Amino acid sequence: MSAPGTKRPSAMRGFVRIDFWSIIMAVSLAVIGLMLIWPIAQVLILGFINPETQSFTLDNYLKVLTHPYYLGAFKNTLIVGVGGMVGACLLGVPLAYCTARYVVKGRSLIATLAVMALVSPPFIGAYSWIVVAGNNGWLTQQMKALGITMPTIYGIHGIILVFSLKFFPFVYLMTESALRNINRSFEEAAENLGCSRLERLFKITLPLVFPAISSGAILCFVLSIADFGTPSIIGRDFRTLSTIAYNQYTSEMGGPPTMAVSISMLMIAMSMLAVLLQRHLMGKRRYTGSMTNRTAPKECKGVFGAAIHLLSYAVVALATLPIVVVIYTSFLQTSGPVFTGGFGLNSYARVINEVSDVIVNTFRFSLIATIAITVAGGLISYIIVRRETPLSGILDTVLMVPYVVPGVVMAIGFLLTFNEGSLDLMGTGTIIVLILFIRRLPYGVRATSSVLRQIKPSIEEAAISLGASPAKAFLRVTVPLMMPGIVAGAMMSFITAINELSSTLLLYTARTATMPVRIYSAVLDGEFGIAAALSTILLVSSGLCVFVVLRFSQSKEGAFV
Amino acid sequence: MAQVRIKNIKKSYGNHVALKGINLDIDSGAFFTLLGPSGCGKTTLLRAIAGFHQQDAGEIFVGEESIGHLSANKRNVGMVFQDYAVFPHLSVFDNVAFGLVQQKVPAAEIRQRVTDILATVQLDQHAERMPHQLSGGQQQRVGLARALVIRPKVLLMDEPLSNLDAKLRIDLRRDIRQVQQEFGITAIYVTHDQEEALSISDQVCVMFDGVAQQVDTPWAIYNRPENRFVASFVGANNFMAVDTTHTDSAQLLGQKFDAPAAIRNQANCVAAIRPEKVLVNRALTGNGLQVDGTLRQSMFTGRELQLLVDVAGHGVLEALTAPNETMMAVKIGDTVSVGLLAADILYYAEGETGKLLS
């Protein structure tokens, strides 16, 4: 592995730098080009082609932007995106303020529960709320007995409720750490200049944490508009762009998926606009926090203290309700799809007898993808952080792309790319591993690069000056120091990989189905027992990973955002 | 422009007592400095005056008004922070206008007052800049302007210059003093830099271990330290054991000398003399004592010459003299004479904060 270039005189090296890292750079760019840029370019181009005549046309995009069917879905997507975002902020910001500024007993429990809500499978929220408040839901029945008719959970408000409760931890975790980092002097200066506590909150504190709130909020927006499982389970007739893109694709089977890709581009455009808008709003507003001069959380007694605790625990209790429901349901006795009352393990028995291959698939694909992400993520973050060249800048920017490309869109791109010749991967496990890899690679890179930035380059230079080759210096000195970040990143990749639905749903075949795919179809078929048992397995696996991260990562809950 | 009285302020953190009953009377319009080593309670006292935390006991008066029970936003005392605390999301102008907006001053007047004060602190060119576009010194000028523009009765400053480099520190300290005198405002200033404290203040309070050790003019603090701590903390000092075991007369550096009445019955005490008062190879011009020693070290700093002289059996004395060629010619290891004038020697009781005996 050690590069031939290292033995040449340094004057030559400046001229042709073919060392270890240049090779890594070239390979990374090639892989990203093939697996990220090319599929998305295919999606973009296909939208400009008339499926009958194969000629260039703007009609497809115009149709998406003018036809009431698409416009309706566009409007709905915007509503759930903004709704999910606002809901997440309304839950996340006050919770962050409570736990950052007041002594809340069990603060780490609250943070852990929030993280669990974040890493639970994407659609169990929708499914659990149906179990609780759907037509035959437990709460609906109780209320009916009291003569009260519950408003229906299906449709737009159900989606927004689920999104808010699912995504608020992003806002919460980011805002909380920003609040903790504010230099105490700012708030004291405001008070000294005549601000009451409330004025101070709106004039100083919230503006200072605005960058954190808005990053969290935009993440919620992007994830809300990309989500597929929730609207398709709880939305009923309420269609969003991701559900119609999926439906279009499955109904266009055979012909070119022209309309599906046109819708896809609209979704990418929405996410990108949102991200750009947030960047623009933030402008130069990046405030450095203070490591030492921080506000200590205040002790609160009496009614106010009780209210703070009640609010904090109510939010995380609501957010973790789906987890409780799923685990509870999984232990109910069933006969076929019907719950027969009482407890039992036969949902698990059925899972093991009927769908054990799905479990094996999920862990196998996810494990391979995680290893690939971890290795590639470590190497790429090294290039980005330590080798600042124009090419590494490009790499850094291109890696932003998966953040704004919804899973459904990425899957359509893959279907267009890997369908013929030597690239034919249709129906294989490989294509699933690859999409998990490319979709989560940026998160892996971010986890490791943030640790890497804190390691002084001089440590590695010392190793090189003592005679180690650059590759060896990296492996022997830097990698061990990066280990906490690498472990946290790997756990996060694994969690997201085992829970991935929106992209795999278009790529799976009977042989390559994964747990989330199977849960999704089980929910649609009303097989709640199997769905709950599989979800519980996913939850426990995710929970174990969370435990590892909390145990080994210095930034604790911060590792999840 | 008000007198400040601090009555018996006490404050503990858990079982650590940070302030052990502080009493201060600060004249209207005075520049009053709290000087002391790290951890002696300066910040704790200043924050109690600002109202950022409540003292356990004691009262604070500004003029005739007791402010000890008011919340921080009602006290109308200006504060300049060590870390500037210039709001990063507001422009220089808006930072300075912040307190006036709080007081609901009409917009036109705000514009006028902010413009004026920015001119005073030489920032009129930078009104529209954002804080991150300013240097540390400029940010602290914003902090000063922001505190002054609300015309507070008292101006509090907690080590406002300690994050700046040496040259800037001296420039800005002149400006602070000038603006303070111009406005005639009562200022309470915290520092652990003794030169800064002496040069800028009307009155200095030396603090140690939560107690005000001495409150006096800079001249008196330096020339008549009231206890041993003040004598050792402010400026350099040579401390020498005084031997009072001999019945006929006391001994210093192994020499008999005419001990002043105040130490005659004192069992244990120390004598102190400033290095610049130690006479090396010079004749005594008055009552005092002279002894031989060995030159151990000689350091020429340009303005002065620092000498370390070992007086056998009595330790090493530090001396500061004006450099001249004869002194420079003396070599390490040579014997030199050391002379102390009785009038330059102060005596202290034993212990870290032993009293001045006179």
Ligand SMILES: Nc1ncnc2c1ncn2[C@@H]1O[C@H](COP(=O)(O)OP(=O)(O)OP(=O)(O)O)[C@@H](O)[C@H]1O
């Ligand atoms: N919030 C706190 N909790 C516990 N102890 C504290 C707290 N703040 C200060 N102390 C202690 O009180 C004492 C006085 O602290 P203070 O900050 O007033 O010192 P200072 O004189 O300002 O020191 P410095 O020159 O380092 O700023 C110190 O011993 C410090 O450790």
Ligand SMILES: [Mg+2]
């Ligand atoms: Mg201090």
